[in-house]
Amino acid sequence: MGTTGTVLAQEANFYRVRLDDGLGMVLCTRRARLKKTGQSVLVGDRVEVAEIDSASGRGVIAATCARRSVLSKPPIANCTGVLVVFALSEPAYDPALLSRFLVHIEAEDLGVIVCLNKIDEVPPEAVDGVAAAVGGWGYTVRPVSARTGAGLAALRAELAGTYVLAGPSGAGKSSLLNHLHPGLALRVGDISARLGRGRHTTRHVELFALNAEALVADAPGFNQLELTLAPELLAGYFPEFRPYLGRCQFRNCLHRDEPGCAVREANLERYGMYRDFLAEVLVSAQKQRRTAEPEEAIRLRGGLRRDKAVAVPRLEEQLRETSRRTARQRLGQWDETDAEEAD
Numbered sequence: 001m002g003t004t005g006t007v008l009a010q011e012a013n014f015y016r017v018r019l020d021d022g023l024g025m026v027l028c029t030r031r032a033r034l035k036k037t038g039q040s041v042l043v044g045d046r047v048e049v050a051e052i053d054s055a056s057g058r059g060v061i062a063a064t065c066a067r068r069s070v071l072s073k074p075p076i077a078n079c080t081g082v083l084v085v086f087a088l089s090e091p092a093y094d095p096a097l098l099s100r101f102l103v104h105i106e107a108e109d110l111g112v113i114v115c116l117n118k119i120d121e122v123p124p125e126a127v128d129g130v131a132a133a134v135g136g137w138g139y140t141v142r143p144v145s146a147r148t149g150a151g152l153a154a155l156r157a158e159l160a161g162t163y164v165l166a167g168p169s170g171a172g173k174s175s176l177l178n179h180l181h182p183g184l185a186l187r188v189g190d191i192s193a194r195l196g197r198g199r200h201t202t203r204h205v206e207l208f209a210l211n212a213e214a215l216v217a218d219a220p221g222f223n224q225l226e227l228t229l230a231p232e233l234l235a236g237y238f239p240e241f242r243p244y245l246g247r248c249q250f251r252n253c254l255h256r257d258e259p260g261c262a263v264r265e266a267n268l269e270r271y272g273m274y275r276d277f278l279a280e281v282l283v284s285a286q287k288q289r290r291t292a293e294p295e296e297a298i299r300l301r302g303g304l305r306r307d308k309a310v311a312v313p314r315l316e317e318q319l320r321e322t323s324r325r326t327a328r329q330r331l332g333q334w335d336e337t338d339a340e341e342a343d
């Protein structure tokens, strides 16, 4: 194999590739044969680069290596982990929303580091309380401040692999990445202005090299995240539930009101949250079973009331309306129209 590298960004028909062994960056096109075979090149892909011209910094992607994983939203190959960024204030810390993100990531089978940001805004006891709770769920927690820089050197030092940032809008993802990668100037939004516009400030996918080992991609934040997964898998996406799984009286226990449920009897902090998520997941599973059926004539007005979304057909119809909008959200609210809109 010739010279290899990693695709850090794509701009129109060009790929920015970081060559291995400190050989620098090259701007590459894709060899025609790759195009013909329909082989796509994604940010995060490991590639073989030919025809390198160091004077002009140009090259050609001759081949792509097998991918270990592909994340769809945002589109990144070989992602190893997610940095979940949640603010402790502005926007206010919301454990249910954090859990929603975490369940989503568990379903993708990616590593997780929870960054509790804006620790400069709250008393140390509050930071410790949240960190202990989230740690108790089974996650690695790093309290940080993108404003003061607290906790960031330690975070940078432990990163190895390809990461994507995830978290609500305004949590400080872009601010953190700017801090982790000095010289970077990602657009950092001002919360009130952004909410007023109802837009996202982060638009295209690009990996930033923190060092030889760690690559991190920014991603747009979003505050609504629909859970669509098989109901029987949900409990396994709560790490602290795992020791109790398989100990229930019934093998197909959904850990609701079944007799002899080991999960319910364990009195875990997030059990109530599990029940809420399960109700939602059951509704979406039912909805999916019905997609083959013709569209019902009933159209209903009103917003999404997730908390009341038990198996009521009328509410389910509302959920379907909303799901079109949220269907494309995975780890980021990735939208082609956003991607095309150049700054």
Ligand SMILES: Nc1nc2c(ncn2[C@@H]2O[C@H](COP(=O)(O)OP(=O)(O)OP(=O)(O)O)[C@@H](O)[C@H]2O)c(=O)[nH]1
Pocket: 117, 118, 119, 120, 121, 144, 145, 146, 147, 148, 167, 168, 169, 170, 171, 172, 173, 174, 175, 176, 187, 188, 189, 190, 191, 194, 200, 201, 202, 219, 220, 221, 222
């Ligand atoms: N006090 C304080 N403010 C912060 C901190 N980190 C970020 N902010 C502020 O929070 C606001 C939002 O930060 P961004 O970095 O744009 O948040 P984001 O998560 O990238 O938001 P989206 O791109 O919309 O998803 C900005 O006004 C930042 O200056 C922090 O550690 N402390």
Ligand SMILES: [Mg+2]
Pocket: 173, 174, 175, 187, 188, 189, 201, 202, 218, 219, 220, 221
């Ligand atoms: Mg951002």
Ligand SMILES: [Zn+2]
Pocket: 248, 249, 253, 254, 255, 256, 258, 260, 261, 262, 263, 264
């Ligand atoms: Zn059970």
